[in-house]
Amino acid sequence: MKNPKSSNQFKHRFFGNFAVKALLFTITLLFTIVLLNHSTTGVSIVPQSLRPDIKVRNIINTLSVSPSVRIVKDPRNNTLYYLKRNGEIYQVNLASSTRTLVYNSSNHNISETQGMAIGPNGTIYLVGNADLVNNQTQAIIVKGVINSSTRQRIWSILAKSAAYPKSKTAYDHRFNGVVVSLDGKFIYVNSGSRTDHGEVQSVNGLYPNTREVGLTACILRLPSNSNNLFLANNRATLKTAGYIFAEGTRNTFDMAFAPNGDLFGTENGPDRDMSEELNWLRLGGNYGFSLAYWWDRQSTTISQL
Known part of the structure; x- marks a missing residue:
């Protein structure tokens, strides 16, 4: 027969050890929650202006489940709008620091958006992507034109791409940035790379x-x-159709026109120790991605691999 005293000692040790472990687990959990909460809320850091004639103030917090991806200005009246990845478009009231939902995917029929621009006549252009079968994707570009009679915005498809293969990696940049020419006659749309540095991605x-x-x-x-x-x-x-403006751009996520009409674009570099780029984008230009070069010291020429 088991010794009752020995059995009780075992139970005391078991429950004692369990209680200690439970306490340590609870303390660890609470500490983790505090850290996560601190990292989420953090200390409010206010941007500081380096010029006395420029002031910085907090207008609105756009935090929500769907991240904000763009902020644009209507050139007609300087009204600000921002775009969510789920297709929601909000108008910002700077005076009252408030926002109003003005359009969503039920209006323009894109449920995953990455690009937005407003032309000189107030037309809104949106760039989005849709996932298809066999790990393919498709770009969708729509425009919302203001009806001169009703003043309502009418949405329609400007362009759709053929299906093309994703790489199933973090380097599927897809279609994103868009900008409107100063005269409103053209839109310039970035299609990012499907690779990091031009490597094979066969899925x-x-x-x-x-x-x-x-x-x-x-x-x-x-x-x-x-x-x-x-x-x-x-x-x-x-x-042949005249649609390619520039090539060799890894991921020009944002573009802007200078007052003289020159187009500039920010280039996201690959996932290694390489600089980002600011490119002066010109018709027919090739900006190097994804070509590899080596320096031939004998002939002092640059050869394409």
Whole structure:
């Protein structure tokens, strides 16, 4: 028979150890919650202006489940809008520090948006992407034109791309940045790379030996008055149609025109120790991605690998 005293001692040790472990677990959990809460809320750090003639003030907090991806200004009246990834568009009232939801995916029919711009006549342009079967994606570009009679915004498709393969990595940049020419006649749309630095991304053999494709790593120029354009996944076809403005851009996530009409774009560099770029984008230019070069010391020439 078991010794009752020995059994009781075992129970005391067991429950004593359990209580200590439970206490340590509770303390660890509470400490983790405090750290997570601190990292989420943090200390409010206010940006400081370095010029006495520029003042900084907090207008509004756009934090929500869907991240904010763009902030744009209507050139007609300087009204600010911001875009959520889920397609929601908010108008900002600077005087009252409030916002108003003005459009969402039920209006423009894009549920995943990454780009937004407003033309000189008030037309809103949105750039989005849709996931398709076989790990493919499709770009969708829409415009919201103000009806001169009703003053209501009418949404329509400006362009759609053919399906093209994703890489199933963090480097699927897809279509995102968009800017309108100063005269409002064209929109310039960035299509980011599907690779980090031009490496093969076959999606476990689904797309053998595939690096970039016809629709990736380029900037397209499309007439703003277009309707239902089809963007083929073929670089030669896109060039023949006059849609390719520049090539060799890894991911020009944002672009802007200078007052004289020069177009500039910010370039997100690869996931290694390389500099970001600010490019002066010109028609027909090739900005190097994803070409590799080596210096031939014998002939002092640059050779393309």
